[in-house]
Amino acid sequence: MPDGSLPPNRPLPEPAARPLRDADALAAAGLVPPGSLPTLRAVAARYAVSVTPAMAALIDPSDPKDPIAAQYLPHPAELEASPLELEDPIADHPHTPVTGVVHRYPDRALLKPLLACPVYCRFCFRREQVGPSGGVLSEAELEAALDWFAAHPQVKEAILTGGDPLMLSPRRLGHIIRRLSAMPHIGIIRLHTRVPVADPARVNDALAEALDTETALFLCLHANHAREFTPEARAALRRLSRAGVALLGQTVLLRGVNDTAESLEALLRAMLECRVKPYYLHQLDRAPGTARFEVPIAEGRALLASLRGRVTGLAWPTYALDLPGGQGKAPIGPDFAERAEGGWQVRGPLGGGHFQADGATSEGSPTAG
Template identity: 70%
Template structure:
């Protein structure tokens, strides 16, 4: 620089003025987005900003993160708590819907704020960090609930915690003999990969089976910084899963999903869940009808390895759990089954047969 000072470090964009300055929204959009930011948090990290093509009005990365005034339009079927966390919260920071697993939400801050997030009304840069007393009460609940076999750290993003705090949480959970599995859900490896330091990776060391579920929705999110972060995690022995949301304008085609799942596998991330959109307020522009989602996945069967096949699920309102949505390749016809071949797309009859009788007992 002319005055000899160091260049400014890239910063996370958090308001309408920053979005305008970065060329991500036109100046005339600023007043509406200022109103929007009073309700829903904005954050676009430098790594994510570098992935966005501002010249493409349909850029799939921008669509996930750049706010739109349409988010202030709430439809009757949209709910502020679409997955029903609140009714299943025995203590602050814990959600217990399934008998054998429970969520732990140690904080509600994220590195980025997805415009389709189902917790979008409660997450934010200043929101939801459990106090020491609240965290210990939540961890005590896990220790005192032997039916729970799996602890799932979510939020917010648990990798926004310091390595020290994360290490403490995992140590407390690992001390419970009834807990077999610890799972963490995070956007950090692809949206803020610089946070995946050696200290953070070391903090994830656990005597329990530990899985990190990485949230990504488009193949371009697997850029060099993300691949480096994922490599550090793998070298630390962390098993990696992938979860995605089926989103209009982001990954709503067989080609886009194929590229996403192939990118996951190339980074040794096993596709785990493909979520149907949760109907949070202001998210209608992202919804892909279930019938269309089933058609897209059906088109991928046979042209994509089974390793890349996630469970396509809908988290039902009211806390009823995740329901698999298919697609189906078999239908009953009388006592037989008609099974569609994913390579020839023709129905093949699979005749029923009587259950074989038990083998005769040996003489003597």
């Protein structure tokens, strides 16, 4: 179907009582064939597995191209690494001044209070680090990380990531938010999370209260397919919106998940319906065993260009590549303007185009701006 939703007569697996954390549990739930267990056990031994009840309920095991299954179920191809793939593709480690902090940009830094997630994406760029052990910072490590932020007034934005910061208890998360909010130079707090779609029951009043701060706070939701916006997910996002949390959306462009105009449009529209402003469309980071998900940049640019004029500008994300070596995110989106003699040739998203001649000052030189 164009929006990726299931036909009404297609059965869904019964949701599990708790997350499915290994290949045998996935087979018992009917999500993977028993004959694949030896290989999938080997995959799960290397890369963490967790599928929440909310996501298990969305998977159609009879569809070999199910876009939800592709994101969360282990696959034999994960054991095949390419020379182009890197264990630390965005270079967290070289830019870690203290445990739990990553500082690449002058004005912002990451705080990673834990390395556990509600679900483990099969394309994750931190897949060598995250897992059920959690990698939770000790009290001393957390305080040292927060002290680092306090000691660096040039850092204006603190970005909580990991792992998923909404996996923390509301008490611990609230403590972090309060400490950061008390720093005069921290003007923005941002949280990157999958929880509202992957485990919406966690978004309760206690969590909303933990996020209550006078400092500008943005929650950046990671979602890749329109079907992830279930009624429960929509209710969780509405609760956050009512609590005054500004909502942004980030998506990874993935082969077999959202690499058609129809699926990407449905996703962007679902975000906006939930008051989530699409923020980033990420080119896949080349982590080990993720090649099956990669969409070539040229194809991604053409895909995004096809949506210009088809969806509101509110739905338009920045298509970006996080450069290896920690060099930052570079926009790689489609171009609609080309330099031509005496001006610019601009392509119209609704067809046709326009030549915009350079303006001139009284001296006859082009105007600035």
